[in-house]
Amino acid sequence: MEPVEFVASLRSNGSRVTPQKLAVLEAISRHPEHLSVHEVHERVKRIYPYIAITTVYRALQAFKDLGVVAEIAISGRQRFEFVDPASRHNHMVCGICCRVFDLEPHRLEDLRNSIEETFGFKADVAQLTITGTCIRCRSEAARLTDTHGDGNGN
Numbered sequence: 001m002e003p004v005e006f007v008a009s010l011r012s013n014g015s016r017v018t019p020q021k022l023a024v025l026e027a028i029s030r031h032p033e034h035l036s037v038h039e040v041h042e043r044v045k046r047i048y049p050y051i052a053i054t055t056v057y058r059a060l061q062a063f064k065d066l067g068v069v070a071e072i073a074i075s076g077r078q079r080f081e082f083v084d085p086a087s088r089h090n091h092m093v094c095g096i097c098c099r100v101f102d103l104e105p106h107r108l109e110d111l112r113n114s115i116e117e118t119f120g121f122k123a124d125v126a127q128l129t130i131t132g133t134c135i136r137c138r139s140e141a142a143r144l145t146d147t148h149g150d151g152n153g154n
């Protein structure tokens with residue numbers, strides 16, 4: 001769905017549609033990565049140099065309430081992304097570099113089924129975010145270990 005199509009739903013929801021709000025939505029919808037409030041702010045400032053970061057933050061929260069924007073919050077860091085209903089996904093967050101990776105929901109199906117079979121508990125894995133260490137940080141850690149490892153000490 002194009003951002004302009006959300007204007008109608010915003011209005012019907014009683015939200016005031018300002019050009020600044022639309023600029024926030026434009027900024028986030030044009031970038032497939034997961035952006036921090038600061039990154040969204042930097043992008044919107046290219047169009048509205050004097051926009052306050054609180055305005056950007058409030059706009060993101062309003063879009064989140066509408067389900068247009070998703071928030072990924074891990075250990076105090078918030079990232080936002082544009083929600084494309086056609087490509088819903090979970091996330092993996094690296095605890096070292098804090099990068100966010102998409103994870104196809106079908107990969108969590110087995111987990112959900114096994115939890116239900118074992119505990120009779122119906123897990124809501126749609127909200128699940130997995131934390132860990134990404135491949136880049138792991139290979140970096142391995143490289144550092146090699147340097148200080150059992151190499152020749154001469």
Ligand SMILES: [Zn+2]
Binds near residue numbers: 096
């Ligand atoms: Zn990492």
Ligand SMILES: [Zn+2]
Binds near residue numbers: 081090
């Ligand atoms: Zn994502």
